[in-house]
Amino acid sequence: MQAFFAARQASRCNFLKPDQRTADARGGHNGLICFATLVPPVVHAYYADHFILPLPEGHRFPMAKYGRLRERIAADLPQVRLGQALPVSDGELALVHTPVYISAIQHGTLSAAAQREIGFPWSPAMAERARRSVGATVQACRDAMAGQGLAANLAGGTHHAYADKGSGFCVFNDAAVAARLMQAEHARRHRAGGLLRVAIVDLDVHQGNGTARIFATDESVFTLSLHGARNFPFRKEPGDLDVELPDGTGDAAYLEALERALEELEQRFDPGLVIYLAGADPHEGDRLGRLKLSFDGLEARDRRVMDWAWQRRIPLAFTMAGGYGLDMEATVQVQVNTYRTALDYHRRWHGPPRPDGSATSAGEPRWHNAAP
Numbered sequence: 001m002q003a004f005f006a007a008r009q010a011s012r013c014n015f016l017k018p019d020q021r022t023a024d025a026r027g028g029h030n031g032l033i034c035f036a037t038l039v040p041p042v043v044h045a046y047y048a049d050h051f052i053l054p055l056p057e058g059h060r061f062p063m064a065k066y067g068r069l070r071e072r073i074a075a076d077l078p079q080v081r082l083g084q085a086l087p088v089s090d091g092e093l094a095l096v097h098t099p100v101y102i103s104a105i106q107h108g109t110l111s112a113a114a115q116r117e118i119g120f121p122w123s124p125a126m127a128e129r130a131r132r133s134v135g136a137t138v139q140a141c142r143d144a145m146a147g148q149g150l151a152a153n154l155a156g157g158t159h160h161a162y163a164d165k166g167s168g169f170c171v172f173n174d175a176a177v178a179a180r181l182m183q184a185e186h187a188r189r190h191r192a193g194g195l196l197r198v199a200i201v202d203l204d205v206h207q208g209n210g211t212a213r214i215f216a217t218d219e220s221v222f223t224l225s226l227h228g229a230r231n232f233p234f235r236k237e238p239g240d241l242d243v244e245l246p247d248g249t250g251d252a253a254y255l256e257a258l259e260r261a262l263e264e265l266e267q268r269f270d271p272g273l274v275i276y277l278a279g280a281d282p283h284e285g286d287r288l289g290r291l292k293l294s295f296d297g298l299e300a301r302d303r304r305v306m307d308w309a310w311q312r313r314i315p316l317a318f319t320m321a322g323g324y325g326l327d328m329e330a331t332v333q334v335q336v337n338t339y340r341t342a343l344d345y346h347r348r349w350h351g352p353p354r355p356d357g358s359a360t361s362a363g364e365p366r367w368h369n370a371a372p
């Protein structure tokens with residue numbers, strides 16, 4: 001696995017400046033080996049916030065939070081390595097979305113009603129950013145499965161997008177496309193390795209209605225959503241496991257509900273990859289969330305999900321999903337805390353260096369052992 005890890009690192013050279021690379025035939029990627037193979041592992045996180053969406057003045061979507069999160073991570077968490085997300089192709093989007101919808105987003109032919117349902121006016125930057133936001137989740141999943149254990153998207157979690165339409169500030173469904181693409185790539189790599197099963201653990205305060213609908217008849221992807229019963233979307237789609245929470249739910253009740261949900265997930269499904277939507281909107285300072293989780297409660301939530309995956313050696317990619325704090329800094333703080341927790345679990349994946357200087361791996365990812 002170490003050789004595979006090194007090869008994946010070598011293909012991630014967009015993280016590094018040219019002078020950080022060194023020619024070395026052992027690297028196996030055009031003779032280059034990334035400096036990243038020589039330093040302790042870091043959490044890879046991908047961003048696309050530099051594609052600025054032109055929004056009308058006073059628009060209620062807090063677009064600035066993405067850039068602010070990147071600034072905070074760059075300043076406070078140097079062990080998170082930030083990389084620019086690449087766009088996904090039409091073919092990759094078509095694993096989930098209809099060609100008519102992909103074309104309408106690309107060419108700006110969405111109806112006014114369709115744009116209203118998404119909540120953003122169409123622009124070329126909107127189309128490009130949407131593709132890259134999906135690409136960020138795809139890259140995070142690839143890295144998590146290629147030996148990183150954990151990796152992230154600084155945006156994403158666009159779970160209200162259906163196959164044929166966007167909704168609720170979501171254009172394409174990043175987790176759905178990433179799940180299908182990881183299944184396809186896994187099948188190509190491990191012909192006798194069985195189907196990759198993916199669990200989407202959606203802890204944004206709103207139900208992942210688009211995701212639930214997309215995988216309604218697909219037994220290889222398990223959709224779990226904990227959400228506010230009275231929150232958008234008001235017509236919810238049945239997922240594999242939906243937990244509705246009353247207004248005002250606090251830390252203790254939420255964490256108990258999460259524990260029960262993870263137990264049920266364990267009984268019903270055996271994932272080889274977890275995609276975790278770590279929404280900041282269950283926070284008590286959120287404008288839309290209606291729940292009352294504290295910073296500590298949300299940190300305990302993140303820890304529980306990452307620990308659950310870690311204990312089972314299941315690679316985990318996480319995305320930020322929603323967050324609409326009355327104070328935007330509070331939303332960003334919840335998200336920064338998620339990255340702190342991820343760094344802790346990332347260290348567990350890789351463990352302390354061995355006395356001979358080689359890196360350790362705390363366990364083979366489960367997908368290596370997938371049954372035929």
Ligand SMILES: [Zn+2]
Pocket residue numbers: 204205206279281321322323
């Ligand atoms: Zn949300």
